[in-house]
Amino acid sequence: MEEKKQLELLYRRYLSNECTAEELDRFLELLHDNEEEGRALMSATWNNTEAVPDSGLVPSFIPSPSRKITLRLFIKAVAAVLLLAGGLYFFRTGWLNLISPVRQMEVKNAAAEHKQVQLEDGTRVWLSANSNLSYPEHFRAGNRKVQLEGEAFFEVAHDAEHPFIVSAGPVQTTVLGTSFNIEAYGAKNKTRITLLSGKVSVSLQADKNNQQAIILPNQQVVIDKQAEKLHKVDFPQAGVFLQRRLGFYVYKGTALAEVIHDIETQYDVKIELGHGLENEIFYGNLDMTAAINQSLDKLVTVGGAKWKRNGNQYVVFRSGND
Structure with a gap:
């Protein structure tokens, strides 16, 4: 008895376009569980009820019909689409996304x-x-x-x-x-x-x-x-990766070319690695949230290297090869 009253109340709110997303979800659940009552409820009103969608719910590229559409015709059309789409579950989800789209x-x-x-x-x-x-x-x-x-x-x-x-x-x-x-x-x-x-x-x-x-x-x-x-x-x-997720990179014998690759990715820069440095090994920690010059200063402790900025990119080279 309680469900019947709730069904009638939500149906009236549905007809007046006052249902919230949660109320519409509950209304459709009650329709599914009380098919006989729902059919009787609708048959008493749908022939004389116009279906007018809320403003803003219909995309601008869909033309607005000038003629009135009865709720019965509207429900029949929707029901046909729902059968093709896969049933009540998709009906409820689709309506929720239409009435209350997820941002x-x-x-x-x-x-x-x-x-x-x-x-x-x-x-x-x-x-x-x-x-x-x-x-x-x-x-x-x-x-x-x-x-x-x-x-x-x-x-x-x-x-x-x-x-x-x-x-x-x-x-x-x-x-x-x-x-x-x-x-x-x-x-x-x-x-x-x-x-x-x-x-x-x-x-x-x-x-x-x-x-x-x-x-x-x-x-x-x-x-x-x-x-x-x-x-x-x-x-x-x-x-x-527990430290890396915070921007702290730990290297325990990593090829310098791989470290350069990480720096390029984190700082969105290009770095040219001088001849003979590709296979040098780096031990140390780099804070990739700090300024790039701090990371490069730590990096060039390997093999007596240096770094400089050359236009839009950086160059890491051995001392005496600049």
């Missing part, structure tokens, strides 16, 4: 800038320099999906019923609850996904054939976008 959020980091973002579900994201993260203000439907260009470290809140998906170009990473790092800069040929805890599924959508790999902690997936190849490797030093 798309975007975070953009500049050179040497790092930010921490907390999503609605409790997931935390550490966004690296020169990176973009796009995500909905509220998650709906069956999954939690975000888009990334650049690099980010994720601590995903566990939710077994709603997978968390990170889309980065042709690469899609799916998890339930875990911590991992994704490096997916658009200008770079290789994308890397490194896992610290949990379990991750990585898929590559390629023209030749789609590929998939599942990785465990201390493993990494490397994707060659040009060759459209995906392979999995062990990566025991995965813990370095």
Whole structure:
């Protein structure tokens, strides 16, 4: 009896376009659970009721009809579309998105800038320099999906019923609850996904054939976008990303060319490495949130090197070769 009264009340609010998104969701649930009562309720009114959409809900590119449309005709048309689309679930989701669209959020980091973002579900994201993260203000439907260009470290809140998906170009990473790092800069040929805890599924959508790999902690997936190849490797030093997500890079015997590559990415600059320095090894820590001259000053402690600015780029060279 209580549900019948609630159905009648929400139906009246629906006809007068006064339903909130939550009330509309409840109204559709009651219609689904009380089909007989709902049909009787509608049949008493729909022949004489005009369906007039709220202002602003219909896109400008859809012409506005001059003739009146009865609610019965409107409901029949919508019902036909819903049957094709897949049923009540999609009906409810579609109406919610129409009446109360989810706002798309975007975070953009500049050179040497790092930010921490907390999503609605409790997931935390550490966004690296020169990176973009796009995500909905509220998650709906069956999954939690975000888009990334650049690099980010994720601590995903566990939710077994709603997978968390990170889309980065042709690469899609799916998890339930875990911590991992994704490096997916658009200008770079290789994308890397490194896992610290949990379990991750990585898929590559390629023209030749789609590929998939599942990785465990201390493993990494490397994707060659040009060759459209995906392979999995062990990566025991995965813990370095706990510091790297904050902009602190730890090097324990890393080739100088690789360190230069990181500096270029973080500061969005070009660095020319002088002859004979490519294979020099660097030990040390670099704070990529500091000014670039501080990072370069630390870098040139290797092999008696120096650095200078030459126009729009930097040059690292050996003393006496300038």
